[in-house]
Amino acid sequence: MNVRRTTIKDVAEAAGVGVATVSRVLSGGSASPETRERVLNAATQLDYRPSALGRNLRQRRSGGIGLLVPDITDSFYGRLADGVLACARSAGEPVVLGTTGDDAEREAEQIGMLLEQGVERVVAVPAGNAEIWEPTLRTGLTMVFAHRPVTARDDVPAVLADDRAGVRTAVDYLTGLGHRRIAYLGGPGQGQRVAAFRQSVGALLDEELIVFARGSRDSAYAAAAGLFQHRPDLTAVLAGGNQLGEAAVLAARELDLRVPKDLSLVMFDDVPWAELCSPPLTVIAQPAQDIGYRAAELVLRAGARRPRGVLLPTELIVRGSCGPRRTP
Amino acid sequence: MNVRRTTIKDVAEAAGVGVATVSRVLSGGSASPETRERVLNAATQLDYRPSALGRNLRQRRSGGIGLLVPDITDSFYGRLADGVLACARSAGEPVVLGTTGDDAEREAEQIGMLLEQGVERVVAVPAGNAEIWEPTLRTGLTMVFAHRPVTARDDVPAVLADDRAGVRTAVDYLTGLGHRRIAYLGGPGQGQRVAAFRQSVGALLDEELIVFARGSRDSAYAAAAGLFQHRPDLTAVLAGGNQLGEAAVLAARELDLRVPKDLSLVMFDDVPWAELCSPPLTVIAQPAQDIGYRAAELVLRAGARRPRGVLLPTELIVRGSCGPRRTP
DNA sequence: AATCATGATGGAATCGTTTCCATGAACGTG
DNA sequence: CACGTTCATGGAAACGATTCCATCATGATT
Numbered sequence: 274m275n276v277r278r279t280t281i282k283d284v285a286e287a288a289g290v291g292v293a294t295v296s297r298v299l300s301g302g303s304a305s306p307e308t309r310e311r312v313l314n315a316a317t318q319l320d321y322r323p324s325a326l327g328r329n330l331r332q333r334r335s336g337g338i339g340l341l342v343p344d345i346t347d348s349f350y351g352r353l354a355d356g357v358l359a360c361a362r363s364a365g366e367p368v369v370l371g372t373t374g375d376d377a378e379r380e381a382e383q384i385g386m387l388l389e390q391g392v393e394r395v396v397a398v399p400a401g402n403a404e405i406w407e408p409t410l411r412t413g414l415t416m417v418f419a420h421r422p423v424t425a426r427d428d429v430p431a432v433l434a435d436d437r438a439g440v441r442t443a444v445d446y447l448t449g450l451g452h453r454r455i456a457y458l459g460g461p462g463q464g465q466r467v468a469a470f471r472q473s474v475g476a477l478l479d480e481e482l483i484v485f486a487r488g489s490r491d492s493a494y495a496a497a498a499g500l501f502q503h504r505p506d507l508t509a510v511l512a513g514g515n516q517l518g519e520a521a522v523l524a525a526r527e528l529d530l531r532v533p534k535d536l537s538l539v540m541f542d543d544v545p546w547a548e549l550c551s552p553p554l555t556v557i558a559q560p561a562q563d564i565g566y567r568a569a570e571l572v573l574r575a576g577a578r579r580p581r582g583v584l585l586p587t588e589l590i591v592r593g594s595c596g597p598r599r600t601p
Numbered sequence: 602m603n604v605r606r607t608t609i610k611d612v613a614e615a616a617g618v619g620v621a622t623v624s625r626v627l628s629g630g631s632a633s634p635e636t637r638e639r640v641l642n643a644a645t646q647l648d649y650r651p652s653a654l655g656r657n658l659r660q661r662r663s664g665g666i667g668l669l670v671p672d673i674t675d676s677f678y679g680r681l682a683d684g685v686l687a688c689a690r691s692a693g694e695p696v697v698l699g700t701t702g703d704d705a706e707r708e709a710e711q712i713g714m715l716l717e718q719g720v721e722r723v724v725a726v727p728a729g730n731a732e733i734w735e736p737t738l739r740t741g742l743t744m745v746f747a748h749r750p751v752t753a754r755d756d757v758p759a760v761l762a763d764d765r766a767g768v769r770t771a772v773d774y775l776t777g778l779g780h781r782r783i784a785y786l787g788g789p790g791q792g793q794r795v796a797a798f799r800q801s802v803g804a805l806l807d808e809e810l811i812v813f814a815r816g817s818r819d820s821a822y823a824a825a826a827g828l829f830q831h832r833p834d835l836t837a838v839l840a841g842g843n844q845l846g847e848a849a850v851l852a853a854r855e856l857d858l859r860v861p862k863d864l865s866l867v868m869f870d871d872v873p874w875a876e877l878c879s880p881p882l883t884v885i886a887q888p889a890q891d892i893g894y895r896a897a898e899l900v901l902r903a904g905a906r907r908p909r910g911v912l913l914p915t916e917l918i919v920r921g922s923c924g925p926r927r928t929p
Numbered sequence: 930a931a932t933c934a935t936g937a938t939g940g941a942a943t944c945g946t947t948t949c950c951a952t953g954a955a956c957g958t959g
Numbered sequence: 960c961a962c963g964t965t966c967a968t969g970g971a972a973a974c975g976a977t978t979c980c981a982t983c984a985t986g987a988t989t
Binding site (some may be wrong): 278280281282292293295297300323324326327328329330331332404 | 945
Binding site (some may be wrong): 613618620621622630631632633635655657659660661791826 | 936937938939940941944945946949
């Protein structure tokens with residue numbers, strides 16, 4: 274039961290060389306062909322697997338990459354995580370996952386844990402703002418932000434969907450259908466999108482039509498229902514995420530607002546069920562998996578890492594949840 | 602930039618004690634009150650955070666817990682992962698996530714990586730069967746299976762939803778509605794459910810009505826469409842997961858089968874969109890998050906870990922996707 | 930008063946790797 | 960032929976914690 278695992282020392286002994294040589298051979302250093310072969314043979318013979326523990330300690334860093342998302346339950350973050358995992362797997366790196374619940378404090382706690390583990394490369398969907406990140410960025414870890422930027426930190430690369438274009442396209446689409454009172458139903462950390470929304474609606478801007486929910490489903494529902502009840506004059510809604518879209522559909526149904534007859538709805542993020550919904554939802558698709566993959570790529574290629582950021586395209590997918598403005 | 606992190610040695614020096622004493626104090630060993638205070642002061646003063654790297658090497662294991670799921674994109678596994686994360690967080694342990702794609706080979710590869718990382722406690726939704734797990738279980742790591750058992754390994758605890766009862770309830774419900782030709786649309790690793798299905802339908806059993814998809818969405822759709830076309834006489838379907846349910850809805854829609862008029866549908870796993878679907882889907886709810894949490898609990902409490910397994914209840918939630926048998 | 934048990938304490942070993950450095954052989958060049 | 964350069968190689972020193980073990984002081988028991 275207490276079988277000691279085979280160490281580099283065993284391999285060295287079996288191959289009749291020093292441990293340094295074994296290490297060199299296994300990590301691609303220089304060695305004579307014959308020695309190399311002897312070592313490799315001995316290694317396979319003994320089924321040697323180098324322990325990451327020893328290496329990590331010596332190099333003062335654990336290989337893996339850290340991933341921080343607000344909520345792994347959310348389809349969008351699920352796909353983003355999948356992208357990170359795919360990239361990490363092809364690089365042979367483990368991924369340490371943590372959730373922040375979009376809470377800056379919890380985020381800091383998770384970062385602390387990652388540092389303690391020696392994780393030095395982190396992909397994060399940032400919850401906090403610039404000041405919050407200040408201290409952790411000074412610890413010297415390699416960060417890449419995904420999905421959202423941290424304003425005023427353009428020295429940290431960010432992989433983003435082109436929210437601005439997405440919002441504008443959606444708003445143009447809705448105004449083109451005749452809508453004048455368009456609401457934005459937002460979640461945490463959507464400063465960019467809201468700015469784009471304000472800009473896109475231009476003269477139609479009505480601050481009361483911009484509402485925010487906190488992270489949870491309940492909060493999203495409350496925000497949507499509150500909005501619909503408080504402003505029955507609105508005719509279109511742009512929901513800033515799939516949970517918010519879900520809440521909007523439910524709230525509309527509850528208040529007997531027919532979609533799209535009474536209310537047009539566009540949702541950020543294309544999820545499989547958008548097509549199953551009744552009516553099928555018009556969405557702004559985001560390449561969630563790509564975002565994750567690209568972010569992981571960036572964080573792994575820490576060296577000459579110049580790109581300040583990557584902007585991936587969004588796409589408006591028209592289904593059935595938008596119609597011409599209801600004529601009163 | 603090259604700020605050496607503060608080590609236990611620094612703390613020892615600052616407190617005027619030996620490193621052994623610092624270690625003892627910090628890990629709750631015996632020490633005199635005054636020494637304890639001096640050490641604690643010095644530690645907070647220097648903002649000391651013990652490096653997991655050193656500890657891991659000495660103890661020959663990395664703290665964290667490994668989590669292996671088929672597909673983090675799937676809502677069910679997302680919630681399961683969330684449960685594991687919640688438990689791990691409260692225990693202060695990091696979680697290393699890997700996906701297997703329901704592929705035994707990839708699963709083995711992930712296990713290998715975890716072992717290399719020194720991860721000794723793993724929660725997994727097993728993809729492979731008993732023989733596949735044989736060697737990895739001999740490596741001495743602490744395993745807990747979640748969501749699915751590995752047959753013939755009752756020495757490894759498993760946290761499961763009560764599939765048997767769930768299937769039976771669903772089948773009883775459908776037969777109660779008059780259905781006689783009931784299909785099962787399954788995914789990988791659903792041996793238990795299929796067995797329960799066979800048993801529940803009893804004399805109505807028709808092997809042709811049991812079909813399987815591989816993991817992907819496409820495969821699920823193909824299986825569903827094939828089933829519906831090949832056997833237009835069936836009147837009810839039990840889908841063994843949310844992706845399969847989704848595929849069934851899509852395929853039915855494509856083939857102009859009206860739900861529930863032409864086809865009754867029960868889906869395993871309650872997902873948020875089940876309610877948004879048209880018609881809202883009748884589902885067998887599974888406590889995915891609980892499964893994850895309980896599994897993590899079990900794997901963390903490695904000592905006197907007696908329970909062979911945990912069986913959590915499922916619940917039939919009746920919505921609108923089932924109706925009386927279509928009269929020809 | 931002598932002995933023993935108890936508990937606090939620090940030095941040193943240990944975990945498994947990488948990497949620095951010294952050694953020696955082989956080789957090419959003046 | 961002598962000398963410098965290059966290369967393969969192995970011993971040993973890190974890395975930062977935990978933990979064994981010996982030491983010493985203190986108080987209790989005979």
